[in-house]
Amino acid sequence: MxxxxxxxxxxxxxxxxxxxxxxxxxxxxxxxxxxxxxxxxxxxxxxxxxxxxxxxxxxxxxxxxxxxxxxxxxxxxxxxxxxxALRPLPGARRLLDSCADRGLKVVLATSASHPELDALLHCLDADGSLTAVTSADDAEQSKPAPDIVQVALERSGLSADETVFVGDSVWDVRASGQLSIPCVGLTSGGLCAAELLDHGAAGVYEDPQDLLDHLDEALTTAFRMALA
Structure with missing residues (x-):
């Protein structure tokens, strides 16, 4: 099960x-x-x-x-x-904090290089909520290859069957899908909901705040997809 x-x-x-x-x-x-x-x-x-x-x-x-x-x-x-000029998207910090407050492990898995990642982490200012962080420098291939996602699982001690991925691109959906991890999509990166759903996203929300407002629904939907 x-x-x-x-x-x-x-x-x-x-x-x-x-x-x-x-x-x-x-x-x-x-x-x-x-x-x-x-x-x-x-x-x-x-x-x-x-x-x-x-x-x-x-x-x-x-x-x-x-x-x-x-x-x-x-x-x-x-x-x-x-x-x-980098800014957190609406609700980003609160979403990370809320996941951590629920007892969920929170892991960043990005195709950014290490110097870019440092700038992104400074922008987010959410280190206290993070269990682990991985970047393109930690994997042989970046997304849509699943390497970065696999490293994120290993560093956090998670397994694919207990994890949800949140991303904004079809590359996120494809990378997580190769490990059978359901992906919740956000349109805050500029793609439409239909495209993310067509590539297999478990659900789509507007931005981190919208996902936070529907977090129970999103996790339940992803869990059901994993069971299917």
């Missing part, structure tokens, strides 16, 4: 912190610096992947990768000055 939910894994960019569109601009500018004119809408849909995956997604798996390291470095250099 499947265990009750005892832990919640959270993506960060677009899920807890309002950073998605800052990433879009930084990637767009970095690509333009290297003569790649990629529409912002396409870049937006790729956010949530780590930097090891996103260029193949945007430029094609067979693209000339000789400039990839320079493009990634340019993105990092362009994004870092924007860190002071």
């Amino acid at each position: 499947t265990k009750p939910v005892t832990g919640v894994l959270f993506d960060v960019d677009g899920t807890l912190v309002d950073s998605v569109y800052l990433h879009v601009v930084a990637w767009w500018q970095a690509l333009r610096q290297h003569d790649h004119d990629v529409p912002m809408a396409r870049i937006h849909r790729a956010i949530g992947m780590g930097s090891d995956k996103i260029l193949d997604e945007l430029l094609g798996a067979g693209h000339d990768s000789s400039d990839d390291d320079a493009i990634r470095a340019a993105h990092s250099a362009l994004y870092a000055p924007l860190w002071p």
Whole structure:
């Protein structure tokens, strides 16, 4: 029999912190610096992947990768000055605190690099609620590969059958799904509810505050999906 939910894994960019569109601009500018004119809408849909995956997604798996390291470095250099503009999404801190107050293990599982993660943690200011934190530097591959999610489980002592993932992108849904972890989607990263549901999300809410307002419902729905 499947265990009750005892832990919640959270993506960060677009899920807890309002950073998605800052990433879009930084990637767009970095690509333009290297003569790649990629529409912002396409870049937006790729956010949530780590930097090891996103260029193949945007430029094609067979693209000339000789400039990839320079493009990634340019993105990092362009994004870092924007860190002071980072803000928690509505209800983000309260959601983390509420999960911890319920006795749930709270784990961050993000495709962000370690320097970016430090900026995100500073923005959230919720260290007291966190059981563990993982980033792209802790896994061989980033989302949609499940590596980061698997490391998050191992560090927190959770198993997949007692865990729910919360994320804002289809990459979050796909990564958690590969480990049979139900994913609750948020539209705060800019995707519509239908797309997240079509990819297998257990339920969709507007932002962290909306999820907090319906937390019992969300956890119950995810638990039922895990039992199915």
